[in-house]
Amino acid sequence: MTADADLLARALASESPLTWVLTGDSITHGLVHTQGGRTYPEHLHEIIRGELFRADDALIDTAISGWRIAQILEHFDRRVADWKPQIVTLMIGTNDCSDRGDFPVITAAEFGDSITEFVRRVRAIGAIPVLQTPPAVDVPNAPERARIGEFAQAVRDAAAAEQTILVDQFARFAEIGGGGVPWGLMNDPFHPGATGHAALALELATVLGLDPESSRVLPKLRADVAAGRLG
Numbered sequence: 434m435t436a437d438a439d440l441l442a443r444a445l446a447s448e449s450p451l452t453w454v455l456t457g458d459s460i461t462h463g464l465v466h467t468q469g470g471r472t473y474p475e476h477l478h479e480i481i482r483g484e485l486f487r488a489d490d491a492l493i494d495t496a497i498s499g500w501r502i503a504q505i506l507e508h509f510d511r512r513v514a515d516w517k518p519q520i521v522t523l524m525i526g527t528n529d530c531s532d533r534g535d536f537p538v539i540t541a542a543e544f545g546d547s548i549t550e551f552v553r554r555v556r557a558i559g560a561i562p563v564l565q566t567p568p569a570v571d572v573p574n575a576p577e578r579a580r581i582g583e584f585a586q587a588v589r590d591a592a593a594a595e596q597t598i599l600v601d602q603f604a605r606f607a608e609i610g611g612g613g614v615p616w617g618l619m620n621d622p623f624h625p626g627a628t629g630h631a632a633l634a635l636e637l638a639t640v641l642g643l644d645p646e647s648s649r650v651l652p653k654l655r656a657d658v659a660a661g662r663l664g
Contacts, residue, residue: 435596443644444519445559448514450489453481454560456505456512460568460625460633461496476634476650477643484645493518501529501536502547502640506554521555522637523548524565525603526584527623533577541580543585552595564592565637566603568629571622573616573629578623600640602633609662617661628661639641 444451444649455461455474463472474494481487495512497504502525513521525548532538548564555562565584570578585603592599609615609632620626625633635654638644644651 435598437563437596437598438569438642441520441561441563441598445485445487445642447488450491451487451520452516452518453490453520453522454513454516454518455476455492455494455496455522455524457496457522458528458567459496459498461494461524462498462629463494464498471630473630473633476631476654479636480634480638480643480645480648480650484648484650485643486601495614496558499528501525501531502544502551503539506547506550509551511552514554514562517558518560521560522563522565522600524567524633526567526588527570527578527581530567530580530584532580541583541587544584544650546590546608547659548588548591549595552591552597558588561598562595563598563600563637564588565600565633568602568625568633569606569610569614569619569623571619575622581610581623592623598640600637602636605632605636609658615661618658628657631657632661 462529463474466536476484478492481490493516529544564625566588567581570581572579589599606615609618618625618629618632621639631654
């Protein structure tokens with residue numbers, strides 16, 4: 434267990450209310466691609482504020498579709514610091530890895546340096562950083578994102594170097610997809626659908642140790658993911 438994981442466990446054992454900020458790109462923003470279904474931040478909201486009876490906690494989704502780590506760092510106050518959080522999750526990389534569009538192309542090493550900078554800024558405001566690798570990309574149908582694996586590895590490397598909590602969504606999606614793209618979890622080549630968000634929420638809850646007694650949500654998420662695996 435990392436020191437951050439221990440801090441999180443103690444924070445969850447306390448009755449003091451926590452503010453959680455979840456930030457990133459369109460996957461965390463959660464527009465369009467769940468077709469009206471719940472996003473992974475919404476599942477997390479029910480688990481924490483409902484099933485764990487932490488009604489005084491606040492979960493704030495500050496992600497913006499299309500954003501990259503450079504933008505999050507540039508607007509760090511509004512995306513993170515202004516909310517005075519105790520826990521901050523980041524899922525980023527799906528846009529950063531693209532080699533097309535108006536943004537400068539960056540290397541995985543440069544991306545990793547920015548992830549490290551994000552972690553250090555989060556710790557500087559007294560919060561616990563939680564890093565998530567981005568989920569799967571259907572590279573044949575999104576060839577501009579062919580470097581997604583390198584960028585997921587950069588997140589892993591930053592997490593290891595900074596000893597942060599790591600939620601390896603990329604590895605989990607590969608496992609569900611039998612080493613390939615888990616089609617039943619995706620809405621398009623690089624956006625998870627509602628079932629994909631169930632998988633994201635389940636993996637995040639598992640790693641963070643969010644396991645309410647007699648949970649209704651977690652068995653439903655597991656069933657949805659199992660059905661999606663067959664898709």
